[in-house]
Amino acid sequence: MSVIHDPLSEEAAARIILSAAAAGSPLQIRGGGTRTLAQAGGRDILSSANLSGIVAYNPAEMTMTARSGTPLEEIAAALEKHRQMLAFEPLDLRPVLGTGGIPTIGGVFATNASGARRFVAGAARDSLLGVRFVNGAGEIIKAGGRVMKNVTGLDLAKLLAGSRGTLAFLTEVTFRLLPVPEDAATIVVSGLNDAEAAAAMATAMSMTVEVSGAAHLPESVRGRVLGGRLPDGAATVLRLEGLAASVAVRAEKLSAAMASFGAVSVLDAGATAQLWREIRDVQPYADGTARPLWRVSVAPTVGHQLVAALRLETGVDAYYDWQGGLVWLRMEANPEAELVRRYIKALGGGHATLMRASAAAMATTPVLQPQAEAIAALSTRIKEKLDPAGLFPAGW
Template structure:
């Protein structure tokens, strides 16, 4: 294992490399192991380098623990807009999430329906490419974001294009209060219809989830007077679907971290699709359990071990990713030929020697 203590040291290591690397932040989010290589750990690149609460911006080195970032923001009444999940319980991992790992996975929780994904809050990155060159894109404050948007390209690349060394975010104030509405007894299809009605309303819903057998949940956040008004008005909108009651705010941590599947045997898949298509896909999957998030746009499924979910459900608009499980079925959804060609071109440009996580998202 190698653990560089600075960006310059990392760049030199990459320039002098004679074989591939397995990139690791906190080791908490990898859903499939790359081909063999030297473990290159980014935890030595740690620390918040710039935090301007008044400008709602933060810059941190990639190996900075997520808890350190969130604690600094909480002290100023601020937060990351995208509610990063903690999947250690789902994946049976220890370790500690790093902010660079969050970006590499584009890890985003229930607030994505209102605040966007991780990549939408990311305003700048620094990374070392496969030639050992340090590349900077975006800015350290929002007004300085210029040039080709490598920022969004790196988010969700799972360390296959370069090693992140620094990331910059725009932030949001923490809400004063939160309210959760709950409707019991809805079918999956009616639950998606209710969530769509809530998200299409003017009441600024920041979470929309359905847990079969537990209920359908909608979240409102903001200043107390505003939240109470919107809560009443949204309840009127949803009344046609059933009785609307107050829900437990703790449900959002469960949805964010996929907690209902913790400790249960089986493979876990994540489907991203059109909300209207989700109930039919769940029915075709024959899952042991399901969790609908993002108004039905993301569905977590607990499946029998070794299930090829893509083959079982057939073609659909979206993609299915195996988050937990072993076997020959690829974890990442196969790319259409035009997209695969673009991906290969990007890899050839940023990692011409195939050093970074070979075999992680496609065959090495």
């Protein structure tokens, strides 16, 4: 049976890691326990649950430092008082994965969890200024700081973001913030097919209206968001944010441009917030099933081509975020990993992660995108430096 270690300090975590290294016993790192892909497999678990609390918050400089186990809702509550936010809109996958747990700020950065604004504001790692962590040799290391600086050499803070607990045990993170926009609206273009939607989104992004969200919901998906209140037909949705007067002017300009593609309507700030939260959290596929779900990242211009090719060979449902560069694929039966990755390669490359499937499928399917040979070699060298004893096994 796995033993769960809940250190109260970095020093305690270091002692646990040193003891595990001496015993040759790998550790599974756990944040809030919200993702099913991080299975201990009989290994002891090193949890950040007790490393919680905001260490420093400077609203004037729009930076915050928090311990890795701090619940995300605690971070959000503190930011709300000063009308600030995380720029990258961290997503909550509990509904679609059917899991519990509590999202933590360390888990957000460890998985590089980034939502709808990612294609214009950057990923979670782009907001990360500094980290503290314990490596596989039990050493406590600080990288980066509370201000953005130009550095030479290896950026350890950025390196650990998205490493999924395979390189080190995060204990503290420092990150930048953004003001909450005063107003928001969403332009809805109805009735476009996937290729037409890709063209409409590309046109919107080429305009000087500062679109902060661009997604396409085919007819099969449209009724599963916003309580089915979107207009009939597939919905191509474009978000605008900022000062109220500016949003109004930009919405008028964007609506006029989109009228050449299809029927246009506008959602107010309240509906906009709900819609983009549901797109971010993959609400259309939070259906209580284990039908295979892929998160696919490709060039925005080829997302619809990937889906069209797959539909010729297997049952698949899909919708698009990040101007088409993020595709959520739900398969009807089997994961079809070889097929999905073969078409991604043929269309210029990308990444496919199997987020959900039956236990049997998860056990037999390569969940993460295989790395190119050169990247795999570099990853191995980095792993050897930060985790020389191989204490932190590969996984989600």
